Amino acid sequence: MLQYLNRCPFTVSVAIMRFTPGCPDGGDWTKEGWWNIPPNGSKIPYGGDLDDVNAWWCDFIMGGGQVWPGSGFIRALTLREFSWCEWTASTDSFDADMFLFNVDDNEDQIFEIVP
Incomplete structure (x- = not known):
């Protein structure tokens, strides 16, 4: 399970990227x-x-009004709801610096989002 807890005094929005080998529109994520x-x-x-x-x-x-730091994995995202393969984009996409993290052999990961 991947869970996010918001400890900020404002709403935060989260997008994720997960490994899916042979994603139908290209890429493996x-x-x-x-x-x-x-x-x-x-x-x-x-x-x-x-x-x-x-x-x-x-x-x-x-x-x-802030964006949490990424780790150099730039992928196209959109502000509307989406579920895309790794290299899919649209005319309303923006380049997002995604944060890469390792869960090791853990089944679950809980992140607390703080300002």
């Missing part, structure tokens, strides 16, 4: 968004066993 999390709220963007998918995952978090 699926990117999805958005999970809008109110202050002191939580959301579970992925409810399965994380390490069964892959040890590596990505996310993109924004809210309150």
